[in-house]
Amino acid sequence: MSWNPALEAAFHPKVVAVVGVSADAKRNGPPAIGGANFIRSYEQLGFQGRIYPVNPKATEILGLKAYPNVSSIPEPVDLVIVSVPAHAVPGVLEDCIAANARNVHVFTAGFEETGEEEAKELGCRVRQIALRGGLCLIGPNCMGPYVPQAGIGSFDRVPRESGPVSFISQSGGHCNWFCHHGPDHGFRFSKVISFGNAYVLDSTDYLEYLAVDPETTVICMYLEGVKDGGKLLKQVREINRVKPVILWKGGLTESGSRAVASHTGSLAGQEAIWRGFFAQTGAVRVFSLEEMAESAMTFLHVRPPQGKRVAVLGAGGGSSVASADVCVYEGLEVPTLTQETQAELKKFIPLAGASIKNPLDTGLLFRNVSLLEREMELVAADPLIDMLIVMPHLDMGGRAGANQTDRLVSQLCDFSRDNPYGKPTVIVFQSFANDPWEVELRARLEVELPNKGVAVYSSLSGACRALARLFEYHRFQGELAAESRR
Amino acid sequence: MSWNPALEAAFHPKVVAVVGVSADAKRNGPPAIGGANFIRSYEQLGFQGRIYPVNPKATEILGLKAYPNVSSIPEPVDLVIVSVPAHAVPGVLEDCIAANARNVHVFTAGFEETGEEEAKELGCRVRQIALRGGLCLIGPNCMGPYVPQAGIGSFDRVPRESGPVSFISQSGGHCNWFCHHGPDHGFRFSKVISFGNAYVLDSTDYLEYLAVDPETTVICMYLEGVKDGGKLLKQVREINRVKPVILWKGGLTESGSRAVASHTGSLAGQEAIWRGFFAQTGAVRVFSLEEMAESAMTFLHVRPPQGKRVAVLGAGGGSSVASADVCVYEGLEVPTLTQETQAELKKFIPLAGASIKNPLDTGLLFRNVSLLEREMELVAADPLIDMLIVMPHLDMGGRAGANQTDRLVSQLCDFSRDNPYGKPTVIVFQSFANDPWEVELRARLEVELPNKGVAVYSSLSGACRALARLFEYHRFQGELAAESRR
Numbered sequence: 001m002s003w004n005p006a007l008e009a010a011f012h013p014k015v016v017a018v019v020g021v022s023a024d025a026k027r028n029g030p031p032a033i034g035g036a037n038f039i040r041s042y043e044q045l046g047f048q049g050r051i052y053p054v055n056p057k058a059t060e061i062l063g064l065k066a067y068p069n070v071s072s073i074p075e076p077v078d079l080v081i082v083s084v085p086a087h088a089v090p091g092v093l094e095d096c097i098a099a100n101a102r103n104v105h106v107f108t109a110g111f112e113e114t115g116e117e118e119a120k121e122l123g124c125r126v127r128q129i130a131l132r133g134g135l136c137l138i139g140p141n142c143m144g145p146y147v148p149q150a151g152i153g154s155f156d157r158v159p160r161e162s163g164p165v166s167f168i169s170q171s172g173g174h175c176n177w178f179c180h181h182g183p184d185h186g187f188r189f190s191k192v193i194s195f196g197n198a199y200v201l202d203s204t205d206y207l208e209y210l211a212v213d214p215e216t217t218v219i220c221m222y223l224e225g226v227k228d229g230g231k232l233l234k235q236v237r238e239i240n241r242v243k244p245v246i247l248w249k250g251g252l253t254e255s256g257s258r259a260v261a262s263h264t265g266s267l268a269g270q271e272a273i274w275r276g277f278f279a280q281t282g283a284v285r286v287f288s289l290e291e292m293a294e295s296a297m298t299f300l301h302v303r304p305p306q307g308k309r310v311a312v313l314g315a316g317g318g319s320s321v322a323s324a325d326v327c328v329y330e331g332l333e334v335p336t337l338t339q340e341t342q343a344e345l346k347k348f349i350p351l352a353g354a355s356i357k358n359p360l361d362t363g364l365l366f367r368n369v370s371l372l373e374r375e376m377e378l379v380a381a382d383p384l385i386d387m388l389i390v391m392p393h394l395d396m397g398g399r400a401g402a403n404q405t406d407r408l409v410s411q412l413c414d415f416s417r418d419n420p421y422g423k424p425t426v427i428v429f430q431s432f433a434n435d436p437w438e439v440e441l442r443a444r445l446e447v448e449l450p451n452k453g454v455a456v457y458s459s460l461s462g463a464c465r466a467l468a469r470l471f472e473y474h475r476f477q478g479e480l481a482a483e484s485r486r
Numbered sequence: 487m488s489w490n491p492a493l494e495a496a497f498h499p500k501v502v503a504v505v506g507v508s509a510d511a512k513r514n515g516p517p518a519i520g521g522a523n524f525i526r527s528y529e530q531l532g533f534q535g536r537i538y539p540v541n542p543k544a545t546e547i548l549g550l551k552a553y554p555n556v557s558s559i560p561e562p563v564d565l566v567i568v569s570v571p572a573h574a575v576p577g578v579l580e581d582c583i584a585a586n587a588r589n590v591h592v593f594t595a596g597f598e599e600t601g602e603e604e605a606k607e608l609g610c611r612v613r614q615i616a617l618r619g620g621l622c623l624i625g626p627n628c629m630g631p632y633v634p635q636a637g638i639g640s641f642d643r644v645p646r647e648s649g650p651v652s653f654i655s656q657s658g659g660h661c662n663w664f665c666h667h668g669p670d671h672g673f674r675f676s677k678v679i680s681f682g683n684a685y686v687l688d689s690t691d692y693l694e695y696l697a698v699d700p701e702t703t704v705i706c707m708y709l710e711g712v713k714d715g716g717k718l719l720k721q722v723r724e725i726n727r728v729k730p731v732i733l734w735k736g737g738l739t740e741s742g743s744r745a746v747a748s749h750t751g752s753l754a755g756q757e758a759i760w761r762g763f764f765a766q767t768g769a770v771r772v773f774s775l776e777e778m779a780e781s782a783m784t785f786l787h788v789r790p791p792q793g794k795r796v797a798v799l800g801a802g803g804g805s806s807v808a809s810a811d812v813c814v815y816e817g818l819e820v821p822t823l824t825q826e827t828q829a830e831l832k833k834f835i836p837l838a839g840a841s842i843k844n845p846l847d848t849g850l851l852f853r854n855v856s857l858l859e860r861e862m863e864l865v866a867a868d869p870l871i872d873m874l875i876v877m878p879h880l881d882m883g884g885r886a887g888a889n890q891t892d893r894l895v896s897q898l899c900d901f902s903r904d905n906p907y908g909k910p911t912v913i914v915f916q917s918f919a920n921d922p923w924e925v926e927l928r929a930r931l932e933v934e935l936p937n938k939g940v941a942v943y944s945s946l947s948g949a950c951r952a953l954a955r956l957f958e959y960h961r962f963q964g965e966l967a968a969e970s971r972r
Contacts, residue, residue, distance in 0.1 A: 086838060110838030113803070119837070141803075141839070157919065171804020173918070180919040224807060250804065255820035256811035262841035263803030288808065317599070317627075317749030318657020318736065321710060322774065325742035334741035351605070352572060352596025353627070355748035432659070433643065433666040439929065447920075 006136035007201075007209045010103035011191060012150040013078030014049040016042065017070050017101065019092050020084035020108075023058035035083040036062065038107075038154050046160055047151035052077070070099040077101040079152075081144065086110035086119065089126050089140065097133035104130070106140035107154075111197060112265035113141060123265070127199040135200060141264060142196030143172030146179060148189060149215065155179050162215065163188025165296050168206045169222040170196060170264045171250075177289050178220070185297040186450025190215040197264045202227045204235055211239045218299050220292050221247045225266020229273070237281040241480065244299045244473055246284040246292055249274050282476035284469050291465065294457055298466040301455045302424045304474040305467065307386035309333045311379045312460075313372075314391035315363025315430065323359045323391070323460055330464035331472075334358055341382040345375065358385075366392045369407050373415070380421040386471075387424040389463055394438055394445075395431055409445060416454045424470075426455040428463050492622035493687075493695045496589035497677055498636040499564030500535040502528065503556050503587065505578050506570035506594075509544035521569040522548065524593070524640050532646055533637035538563070556585040563587040565638075567630065572596035572605065575612050575626065583619035590616070592626035593640075597683060598751035599627060609751070613685040621686060627750060628682030629658035632665060634675060635701070641665050648701065649674025651782050654692045655708040656682060656750045657736075663775050664706070671783040672936025676701040683750045688713045690721055697725045704785050706778050707733045711752020715759070723767040727966065730785045730959055732770040732778055735760050768962035770955050777951065780943055784952040787941045788910045790960040791953065793872035795819045797865045798946075799858075800877040801849025801916065809845045809877070809946055816950035817958075820844055827868040831861060844871075852878045855893050859901070866907040872957075873910040875949055880924050880931075881917055895931060902940045910956075912941040914949050 018035045025036030027043075039051055039062055053061040056068040067073050070080055070092070080101050082092050089108050096104050111123030123140075130137040138144050146153030149162045154172075158179040165187050169175050172194040179192055190213065193206050203223055210216045219239065226232050236245050251260035252271045260266050278285045284299075286292045310332045312323045327334045336357050337345070345356040348371055355361040360379070365372040379385060390412060394405060416425040427449065429442045449456045457463035504521045511522035513529075525537055525548055539547040542554040553559050556566055556578070566587045568578050575594050582590050597609030609626075616623040624630050632639030635648045640658075644665040651673050655661050658680040665678055676699065679692050689709055696702045705725065712718050722731050737746035738757045746752050764771045770785075772778045796818045798809045813820045822843045823831070831842040834857055841847040846865070851858040865871055876898060880891060902911040913935065915928045935942045943949035 108838070113841075114837040115843070116837065155918075157921075169804070171802065171807070173802030174804040176918045184920050222804065224804075250807040250811060253811045253814035255814050256807050258822065258843065259803075259807040259810040259820075259841070259845055262843050263807055263847070287811075316657065316659030317745075318655070318660040318708065318710075321657070321736040321742050321745040321749055324745040325736060325739045325773075328739035328741050334745075336744065351600040351602065352594070355599070355745070357601070357744065357748050359745055361749070432641075432662045434670050434933075435643075443925065 004205065004209050006103055007205070009078045010105070010136060010138065011145055011147045013103070013152065015052070015075055015077050016049060016079045016081065016152070017052045017054050017073055017077045018081045018083065019054040019070065020082065021053040021055055021061050021066070023055055023061060025062055027062055035081065038081050038083065039064070041154050041156060042152055044157070045148060045151045045153050069095045070101050071095055073099065078103060080104045082106045082108055084108060086122055090122075090129055093126065093129045093133065093135065096135060097129070102134065103136045105138040105142070105144035107142065107144065109141035109196075111140060113197065113262055115262065123197070123199070130200050137200035138193070139196045140199060143175055143194035146175065146189065146192040153192070159183050159188050161188050162190060164190060164215070164217040164300065165220060166190045166210045166213070166216040166218070167192040167220040167222075168203055168210070169194050170198065170224045170266065171222055172196070174222050174289055178293065181289070181293050182296070184447045184450070185293045186453065187296055187300050197266070198227065204228055204231050207232070207235050207239065211235070211243070217243055218296050219243050219245045220296055221245065222250060223247065224250050224260040224264050226269065229269070229277075233277055233281055236283050240282050241477060244284055245281070246286055246295050246299070248286045248288070248292055282473065282480065284473055290458070290462070294462050294466045295469055297450055297455055298470050301450065301453050302426060302467070302470060303422065305387040305424050305471050308468065308471050309335050309384055309386045310389055310464070310467070311337070311382070311385045311387070312359035312389050312391065313375065313379065314359055314361060315366060315393050317355065317361050319391070319430070320355060320359035320361040326461050327464050330461055331468035332464050335384045337379065337382050338384055341378050344378050348374065363393060366408060367404065369404070369411050372408070373411060376415050376419070376425070380419050380423045380425070385423065387467060389426055389428060389460065391428045391430050391460065393430050393432070394441055395433065395435070405441070409449070413449060413452055413454045424467065426457065426463055426467065428457050428460050490691065490695050492589055493691070495564045496591070496622060496624065497631055497633045499589070499638065501538070501561055501563050502535060502565045502567065502638070503538045503540050503559055503563045504567045504569065505540040505556065506568065507539040507541055507547050507552070509541055509547060511548055513548055521567065524567050524569065525550070527640050527642060528638055530643070531634060531637045531639050556581045556587050559585065564589060566590045568592045568594055570594060572608055576615055579612065579615045579619065579621060582621060583615070588620065589622045591624040591628070591630035593628065593630065595627035597626060599683065599748055601748065609683070609685070616686050623686035624679070625682045626685060629661055629680035632661065632675065632678040639678070645669050645674050647674050648676060650676060650701070650703040650786065651706060652676045652696045652699070652702040652704070653678045653706040653708075654689055654696070655680050656684065656710045656752065657708055658682070660708050660775055664779065667775070667779050668782070670933045670936070671779045672939065673782055673786050684713065684752070690714060690717050693718070693721050693725065697721070697729070703729055704782050705729050705731045706782055707731065708736060709733065710736050710746040710750050711755065715755070715763075719763055719767055722769050726768050727963060730770055731767070732772055732781050732785070734772045734774070734778055768959065768966065770959055776944070777948070780948050780952045781955055783936055783941055784956050787936065787939050788912060788953070788956060789908065791873040791910050791957050794954065794957050795821050795870055795872045796875055796950070796953070797823070797868070797871045798845035798875045798877065799861065799865065800845055800847060801852065801879050803841065803847050805877070805916070806841060806845035806847045812947050813950050816947055817954035818950050821870045823865065823868050824870055827864050830864050834860065849879060852894060853890065855890070855897050858894070859897060862901050862905070862911070866905050866909045866911070871909065873953060875912055875914060875946065877914045877916050877946065879916050879918070880927055881919065881921065891927070895935070899935060899938055899940045910953070912943065912949055912953065914943050914946050
């Protein structure tokens with residue numbers, strides 16, 4: 001795969017022009033619409049290069065020297081952000097070509113996705129100009145790149161720190177959500193690229209870049225349409241061997257496909273084709289942003305399980321029944337523990353109101369940290385078990401139990417990060433009530449723990465789904481490797 | 487169906503005996519285990535009758551006069567709660583029979599659900615004694631009844647107010663969860679019955695009672711096993727015509743069925759049989775407590791839709807695509823709005839970066855309450871649309887937008903409760919970020935609004951699922967009515 005030097009410049013620009021910034025833009029106040037928004041967010045992200053607002057009616061905007069067009073900027077421009085009304089985009093692109101500014105992110109929307117004839121024709125013209133001028137065009141109708149290392153991006157209050165995950169998405173809203181919720185799942189970003197209608201650069205171009213990007217180890221994608229399906233398939237199959245590719249394909253129902261047309265003007269494709277795509281590439285399939293975030297967290301924080309057999313350590317008989325059903329629905333197995341393990345557990349767990357078969361209904365142990373540790377050790381040592389899901393209740397004696405809760409949590413973290421049996425151990429917190437203190441505690445732990453490298457899921461089904469996918473990924477890669485050795 | 491006078495007394499007792507209360511029980515401190523717990527929670531619920539602790543080694547417990555056994559209590563006992571070790575249960579039941587105390591709730595666990603031979607035999611004895619003595623036995627291995635109107639119940643901090651929902655459940659943990667989360671979904675309870683291993687009284691007995699209970703309008707059930715499937719089917723089909731029956735059947739996977747055996751010692755049955763059950767009864771099928779709570783809320787707060795065609799009013803193109811897919815996956819239809827509606831919407835909604843086809847991607851309207859109202863009116867008037875799901879973002883200008891948010895929310899509530907087109911309108915809040923103020927606001931609104939009669943769901947899929955079920959329920963009943971007219 002090739003390295004794209006244009007994208008390299010676009011993702012690490014030193015000089016940025018923003019075309020279409022209101023002459024009276026302000027730094028404070030409610031979120032700005034249009035060009036000023038980019039300047040504000042670049043500054044928030046600590047961008048160290050130079051920014052030139054472009055506006056024919058101003059000489060200074062936001063304290064920055066403004067120019068009437070890109071051509072008049074006195075130095076080479078690494079990235080142009082276009083935020084003008086749709087009808088003015090062709091003129092701006094001609095200006096970029098004249099200025100030899102090749103990397104252009106077109107934020108402007110209002111092309112074929114509107115369904116209006118005139119707008120479609122305008123879109124065609126934009127595409128033609130870009131192709132003729134050899135522009136490396138991102139968009140239109142998109143939020144462009146977020147590269148924290150380079151201090152660029154267009155979302156409010158996203159982290160300045162970098163991380164190992166990259167995200168390629170035809171939806172800017174999805175990027176916005178993911179950039180905020182990634183850190184809540186314990187990861188940050190290398191490159192996030194919102195690329196909208198994909199007139200020139202398509203997912204495959206960004207993928208080519210990320211494949212060899214040393215800062216990226218996990219690749220997430222949200223796609224509505226694809227120009228070259230064969231190329232994407234080959235690429236994903238190849239990249240997925242080294243960097244897990246987690247992909248959400250949107251618009252696979254008829255209504256969804258219609259929404260795709262109204263969003264990025266793409267052709268959505270059909271479910272059967274995409275099923276084949278996943279079967280052949282081994283890419284990790286998800287169906288929502290939440291799943292994508294939990295899946296990325298899993299690839300980053302959970303060691304690969306050796307099989308699909310899970311032990312669930314929970315509380316409550318009804319909850320055990322539900323857990324068993326959910327695990328199986330989501331593709332895992334819930335074997336009965338060996339007689340030996342059960343015999344050991346019986347030594348310190350009274351059977352009335354409990355169960356030690358699997359799921360383990362041993363809620364009282366969440367109030368007794370050392371017995372819980374003994375239980376986890378025994379279960380992890382069981383040869384029939386490949387991974388553990390621990391489902392603690394946090395309402396152990398109300399607020400008064402806070403100290404106990406701290407001990408419980410720190411012990412769970414220790415066991416999850418490093419247990420002598422090397423068995424993946426993840427957490428799903430449970431609660432009976434919605435007490436504010438408990439809701440708050442749970443919400444806090446669900447962010448804190450992933451940031452300490454411990455996978456916590458908001459639901460058991462989410463945990464099972466992510467673990468099943470992690471297992472399937474490694475199984476697929478194992479088979480692929482075996483095949484290539486033959 | 488017959489009225490069960492024994493259950494009537496058990497659910498509205500004047501005199502309660504609690505067998506097995508520790509002599510040194512305290513009113514304060516951490517949650518008590520065993521009998522004292524019942525006395526504490528009855529008192530919390532404002533029980534107005536008399537409570538007699540039973541303990542051969544004490545004359546007073548918790549300031550209440552204690553007796554050595556039930557027979558020695560000087561007045562007729564309406565309900566006996568048994569909280570002694572399993573081996574002592576037969577003796578207590580003999581005592582109850584001698585005292586002519588027919589209504590007995592056995593909290594004690596440790597019978598066939600343990601899988602131990604000895605415990606199984608003990609269970610058989612308990613059952614035989616109860617049957618021979620004509621006891622109206624609830625349990626064993628259960629939390630018994632919660633009847634706020636009568637001031638009885640065994641869960642901590644559940645509402646003292648009554649409501650129209652009843653819940654029959656083989657899991658006490660599920661009852662606990664549901665009693666706390668019901669009020670968060672805007673409803674409270676008439677009778678909640680945790681009935682565990684069902685030695686004598688089974689789901690069908692409780693159902694018989696609730697069928698004619700004037701305080702109950704919606705019946706929820708969690709079942710692990712059933713003794714008389716034919717009877718249940720006939721009953722549910724009949725009751726469901728008048729009072730929606732929402733049913734979660736646990737343990738339908740092999741592992742789940744094993745967990746059922748470990749929990750209440752029941753036989754779980756098979757998926758195919760239960761599919762037939764739902765097809766024949768028209769009962770509302772759910773797969774989790776969350777779904778049950780959202781479904782009950784829907785039956786209580788949402789008027790029946792005339793069809794399955796939904797309009798989604800949201801923000802973001804990617805979100806629209808996902809919404810369309812989710813609606814269809816969950817059984818709804820997402821038709822394009824009529825040309826007339828679109829033409830009207832176009833008059834005040836610019837198309838660049840938006841869509842007015844359906845899903846509507848018109849996020850800016852959440853910042854403009856009067857335009858949003860116009861949009862909702864037009865969409866609700868569209869003859870192709872049966873119901874509306876509105877998905878507002880709450881992060882409208884940060885905290886500063888609080889005033890605007892208040893207006894938005896109150897307008898949504900007004901429209902949802904009473905729009906001139908009579909179209910069901912429900913809400914799913916969205917947010918890009920996890921800002922604490924927004925998380926808190928959303929959590930608060932998700933409780934407040936249902937308590938004002940407006941249905942709010944935690945996810946779009948949850949909303950669709952509940953609405954699809956509401957529609958299906960009314961379609962089924964309509965067909966049934968048509969059939970019986972023929």
